[in-house]
Amino acid sequence: MSPKEKIDTGNLPQHIAVIMDGNGRWAKKKGNLRIFGHQNAITAVRETVEAAAELGVKFLTLYAFSTENWSRPKYEVEALMQLLVSTIRKETATLNKNNIRLQAIGDLESLPQACRKELQEAMEMTSQNSRMTLVLALSYSGRWELVQAAQKIASLVKNGDLLPEDITEATIASCLNTTGIPDPELLIRTSGEQRISNFLLWQLAYTELYITELLWPDFRKEHLYEAILSFQQRERRFGKTSEQLQNTHS
Numbered sequence: 001m002s003p004k005e006k007i008d009t010g011n012l013p014q015h016i017a018v019i020m021d022g023n024g025r026w027a028k029k030k031g032n033l034r035i036f037g038h039q040n041a042i043t044a045v046r047e048t049v050e051a052a053a054e055l056g057v058k059f060l061t062l063y064a065f066s067t068e069n070w071s072r073p074k075y076e077v078e079a080l081m082q083l084l085v086s087t088i089r090k091e092t093a094t095l096n097k098n099n100i101r102l103q104a105i106g107d108l109e110s111l112p113q114a115c116r117k118e119l120q121e122a123m124e125m126t127s128q129n130s131r132m133t134l135v136l137a138l139s140y141s142g143r144w145e146l147v148q149a150a151q152k153i154a155s156l157v158k159n160g161d162l163l164p165e166d167i168t169e170a171t172i173a174s175c176l177n178t179t180g181i182p183d184p185e186l187l188i189r190t191s192g193e194q195r196i197s198n199f200l201l202w203q204l205a206y207t208e209l210y211i212t213e214l215l216w217p218d219f220r221k222e223h224l225y226e227a228i229l230s231f232q233q234r235e236r237r238f239g240k241t242s243e244q245l246q247n248t249h250s
Helices: 023-029 034-057 068-071 074-098 113-125 144-157 169-174 221-232 242-249
Strands: 014-021 058-066 100-105 133-139 186-191 208-211
Touching: 014 221, 023 034, 034 058, 034 074, 034 133, 034 208, 034 221, 058 074, 068 074, 068 133, 074 100, 074 113, 100 113, 133 144, 144 169, 186 221, 208 221
Parallel strands: 014 058, 014 186, 058 133, 100 133, 186 208
Antiparallel strands: none
């Protein structure tokens, strides 16, 4: 059986998040500039989106550009933004054809105007699609998101619309960029780094982590299948014992 055939489609993660790491190292190994790695990463994105949608995954979040990435060399940031604009423009028709909705999280106001315009148009054009939601994290960081949520809640309290003792986990979740999106059950990180890099800090509380040494431009459908198979072999306990879970299911 192929890895795809081994997957239990009744036990799919509803939401998969991906830290797409290793583009620069991939390019360097080939004697090229870092942007060459970013350009070649588009195939990995396309394959991952297609594979997730084909299987029946409902949400796929890709960490495309962090707030920390703004500190990279100016030429790389500008090239990345141009690549983002051209890719969104080229791929919108394919997203519509495959019934995939595009959403974005992060400090979108900090993006260049051309980038914001393409992104907004693509989100509007795909807003009625229902097969899967592709979420791009752009100019995003988990700490930034939590600060934004704290400010919203503080404002509600200040205006008398919320009592401090009424603040719950649901209150915080509703003030995050990801409101309406379930927390990821599976996080995939390429390039072998063993950290979550300020990504979805609140949402990853009970997420299963899958780390692969593969550099992101080399990631293909079969690698997504392998990650899902690894996820399906794990026991998700949420703080309970194995015996408690067995009693719940029996």
